Amino acid sequence: MTPADGDALLLRDVRRTFRVGLRLARRDVLTGVDLELGARATLGVAGPNGSGKTTLLRILAGVDRASSGEVGVLGGSPSDARVRRRVGYLPEESPFPPELTARAALDLLGSLQGMDRVERRAESARLLELVGLRGEEHHRLGRFSRGMLRRFGLAQAALARPALLLLDEPTAGLDAPGFDVLALLLAESRERGAAVVIASHLIGDLRDHCQELAVILGGKIAVRGDPRELLAGRTLLDIYRERSPAPGARP
Amino acid sequence: MNPGLARLALRRALAPGVLAAWVVLLLLLLPREWAGSNALVEAAGEGADPESVGRGMVRAGVWTMLAIAVLPLLVARAARIVAVWRAGEADWLGSRTTGRGAILASTWIGTWLGGALLLAASCGAIELRAGAGEPTLRRAGALAIPATGWITARAPLRWTADDAPAGGRARVEFGFAGDSGSAAEVVFRARRGSSERSSTARSSSRGAIEVELPPGRGGVEFEIACSRPGTRAFLASDAAELWTPCASDRAASGEILLRLVLALATWTALAIGLGAWVSAPTAGIALLAAWIPAWFGSAAAWLPGADLWTALEIAGWGRVPPPIDPRAFAAGAALAIVGLLLAAAGLRRWRAT
Numbered sequence: 217m218t219p220a221d222g223d224a225l226l227l228r229d230v231r232r233t234f235r236v237g238l239r240l241a242r243r244d245v246l247t248g249v250d251l252e253l254g255a256r257a258t259l260g261v262a263g264p265n266g267s268g269k270t271t272l273l274r275i276l277a278g279v280d281r282a283s284s285g286e287v288g289v290l291g292g293s294p295s296d297a298r299v300r301r302r303v304g305y306l307p308e309e310s311p312f313p314p315e316l317t318a319r320a321a322l323d324l325l326g327s328l329q330g331m332d333r334v335e336r337r338a339e340s341a342r343l344l345e346l347v348g349l350r351g352e353e354h355h356r357l358g359r360f361s362r363g364m365l366r367r368f369g370l371a372q373a374a375l376a377r378p379a380l381l382l383l384d385e386p387t388a389g390l391d392a393p394g395f396d397v398l399a400l401l402l403a404e405s406r407e408r409g410a411a412v413v414i415a416s417h418l419i420g421d422l423r424d425h426c427q428e429l430a431v432i433l434g435g436k437i438a439v440r441g442d443p444r445e446l447l448a449g450r451t452l453l454d455i456y457r458e459r460s461p462a463p464g465a466r467p
Numbered sequence: 468m469n470p471g472l473a474r475l476a477l478r479r480a481l482a483p484g485v486l487a488a489w490v491v492l493l494l495l496l497l498p499r500e501w502a503g504s505n506a507l508v509e510a511a512g513e514g515a516d517p518e519s520v521g522r523g524m525v526r527a528g529v530w531t532m533l534a535i536a537v538l539p540l541l542v543a544r545a546a547r548i549v550a551v552w553r554a555g556e557a558d559w560l561g562s563r564t565t566g567r568g569a570i571l572a573s574t575w576i577g578t579w580l581g582g583a584l585l586l587a588a589s590c591g592a593i594e595l596r597a598g599a600g601e602p603t604l605r606r607a608g609a610l611a612i613p614a615t616g617w618i619t620a621r622a623p624l625r626w627t628a629d630d631a632p633a634g635g636r637a638r639v640e641f642g643f644a645g646d647s648g649s650a651a652e653v654v655f656r657a658r659r660g661s662s663e664r665s666s667t668a669r670s671s672s673r674g675a676i677e678v679e680l681p682p683g684r685g686g687v688e689f690e691i692a693c694s695r696p697g698t699r700a701f702l703a704s705d706a707a708e709l710w711t712p713c714a715s716d717r718a719a720s721g722e723i724l725l726r727l728v729l730a731l732a733t734w735t736a737l738a739i740g741l742g743a744w745v746s747a748p749t750a751g752i753a754l755l756a757a758w759i760p761a762w763f764g765s766a767a768a769w770l771p772g773a774d775l776w777t778a779l780e781i782a783g784w785g786r787v788p789p790p791i792d793p794r795a796f797a798a799g800a801a802l803a804i805v806g807l808l809l810a811a812a813g814l815r816r817w818r819a820t
Contacts, residue, residue: 279561280818297564305562311555313475324471328563328570372559 223288224380224411225253225276230285231435232271245271247435248285253428255379258402258412260426260443262452267432269415270308273382276413277305290380301330304378308385308415310365314358318349318368321357322375329376336375343371347397363391370394374401381405381412387421399425419447433459469565473577476548480581485540489585492536493529497596501528519716519785522597527783529593530723534775537589541582541731542754546738546747548574549810553818561817571807571814575736582731590724600715605787609706610637610689617644617699618653623692624702631657631680631687635711638677639691640703643670651700656690659683667694673703677710710786719782723775725791730772733799736806743813769794771802 232246245268253259263269274280275287278294292299312321319340326336344350347367352360360368366389373381386398402425405412416422422429422443429443431452438459439446446455502521552560560570594600610628618624618641631637643651650671655678657664662681668674680687689707693700734754741750761773768774769792778788 274558274818277558277562279558281816297566300562301564303562305558307555307558309555309558311558313556315478316475320471324469324475325559325563327469327471328560328565330564 223252224255224257224290225251225413226286226288227251228286230272230275230282230287232268232275232280233283244435246275246282249432249435249437251430251437253411253413255411256406256409257428258406258414258426260422260429261413261415261432262417262422262429262455263432264456268435269432270384272432273305273384273413273415276380277303277382279305297330301376302379304373304376304381306369306373306381306383306386308388310362310369310389312357312365312368312372315356317354317356318344318360319353321368322372325372326375331376339375339377343374346400347371348393361391362389363394366390367394367397370397370401374405377408378405379408379410381410383412383414385416386414387416387418417452419452422452423447431455431459468576469569469573472565472570472573473580476574476577477581477584478577480541480544480578481585482544485544485585488540489537489589492532493589493592496529496532497592499528501525516601516785519601519603520783521785522601522716523719523783523785525597526593526720526723527779529589529596530720530727530782531779533586533589534727534779537585538582538727538731538734539751539755541578541585542734542738543747543751545575545578545735546742546750548578548739549743549813550747552814557817561814567811567814568807571739571810575739575803575807578735578739579732582735583728586724586727586731590720594717594720597717597720600717603713603716603719603786604636604710605713605718606708606781606789607632607635607711608709608789610709611706612639612702612704614705615702617701618691618693619699620693620696623690625688625690628687628689628707630685631709632711633659633680633682633684635680635709636677637680637687637689638675638708638710640673640675641668641670641691641700642673642703644699644701651698652694653700654690654692654694657681658688658690659685677708713787716785716787718787719778722788722790723778723782726772726775726778726788729791729795729799730775733771733802733806736803737809738806740806740809740813743810768792769798771795771799 227249230246230249234243234245236243249272261269261272271280275282276289276294278300287294290299290302294300316324322340323336326340344353347370349364349367352364357365357368370386373383387395402412414421414425426443428440429446430437430440433456439455501524610631613626615624637657641653650669652667652669653676654665654667655676657678657680659681660683662683664679664681666676666678668676737754738750741753758772761767761770762776781788
């Protein structure tokens with residue numbers, strides 16, 4: 217399956233099941249996600265802890281594979297290197313190599329993304345400047361504060377000028393300058409025509425940056441719409457309560 | 468292959484903790500007196516040069532301790548690589564365009580090179596401690612001996628080897644089988660044309676005797692006999708070890724280093740592969756269990772590292788182990804590929820939870 221022209225994402229009945237514990241018990245995280253996202257759109261993904269937001273973003277980034285269903289990203293499969301070359305991903309944590317300097321880590325990540333040396337150098341310098349880490353580029357990531365690491369994470373996600381930017385909890389742990397950095401990067405991505413998916417718990421992230429909001433409950437997208445309308449006079453918790461599957465209901 | 472990732476793996480193989488453990492170990496091992504006086508007296512009694520044996524004991528002792536302590540540390544760290552990735556790094560490794568094969572190969576090469584650098588540095592330190600090299604003998608193969616029963620003064624064992632290099636030595640192990648006296652005195656002769664060399668050794672239980680090979684070319688006639696009537700001996704080996712001259716006993720450390728580096732290449736790849744399926748300790752134990760039969764028998768001499776303990780023993784005599792069996796290089800490459808394929812299969816999904 218390939219997304220229609222202009223679609224950044226096209227997902228049909230995407231499921232992901234994990235086997236956990238010694239008895240390999242089944243744990244269904246995604247139970248049938250259907251999703252379409254046009255190019256240039258910015259989608260917010262919300263949901264309670266363990267609802268599958270991170271798993272969904274990992275599947276879109278090619279880190280994980282769906283157990284079943286169809287996943288179309290930028291006209292191809294996320295396992296295709298040509299597709300991944302055009303996807304930028306900020307993980308929820310910041311598991312970047314602590315022994316490398318910010319500059320060396322960006323160089324490594326760029327080389328793994330297939331960027332040539334000249335391109336890597338130019339983009340690394342530009343992005344480190346943009347995220348306010350130019351003065352720290354020769355410091356090891358292991359010495360960075362959490363906020364600096366999040367800013368570094370934003371820089372590495374934008375390194376290859378992606379056509380699809382996947383941001384998992386981008387403001388979690390972000391320091392004060394980081395909020396401006398996030399806004400700048402999102403504006404730059406939109407200018408470039410990139411689609412953006414933001415998974416977040418925070419109403420502010422979803423309302424301020426997203427044109428659409430999808431709420432995952434019970435492993436499926438339970439509600440989707442304009443975040444300003446959905447969140448008018450309500451909290452995310454209200455939506456979770458209203459839309460949660462009845463106890464005992466099968467997904 | 469990604470050079471940046473290989474450099475990162477090399478750096479991780481040489482993590483500060485590993486380097487600190489290595490330095491402490493060398494500081495403890497190198498100043499130690501490895502050549503016991505009994506061993507040197509015994510060596511002198513067998514005609515060996517005590518200084519050469521002393522240097523050999525330093526090599527054998529320090530290399531053995533490094534093989535027991537540092538090698539498992541390097542392999543255990545390799546077994547943890549996939550677990551570390553799965554704990555978080557998979558998010559930036561698995562979302563890039565570089566494929567699993569290139570990521571695994573780069574990481575393995577970096578990990579292996581890191582370990583190899585540490586072992587090469589160890590080799591330099593050991594040779595500095597052992598002192599200047601001297602000419603010695605290198606194990607060069609074996610000369611078949613026909614099946615035999617008891618060896619006595621009246622019934623010596625005779626056989627002919629088609630060719631054996633001049634200046635080398637032939638060595639056999641024998642045992643005292645009883646009758647009169649409390650020990651067997653054995654004479655070992657080697658004759659080529661008109662030249663003959665002989666030696667005598669005495670043992671009350673089990674011992675070894677070697678004879679210099681006469682000059683010239685062509686077949687060599689060997690004879691082993693008891694020197695006194697009434698005593699019986701038996702051969703404890705079915706072949707005579709052949710030893711050829713070697714310019715320097717430092718070659719012993721080179722041979723041991725090569726064996727360790729080759730074994731490390733195989734073990735790190737297999738550890739990475741097994742570590743993608745089971746926990747790091749289980750992977751380490753599985754590897755150890757796989758090599759134990761090779762160390763206690765000769766069935767799998769082609770396995771990398773299978774003759775490590777034999778090589779260390781030879782180095783302890785002040786001599787040089789034989790070159791590595793060429794099949795071990797092929798087996799090492801094949802096993803490394805198996806290890807990396809195992810890892811690639813285990814990482815079909817970078818995330819398991």
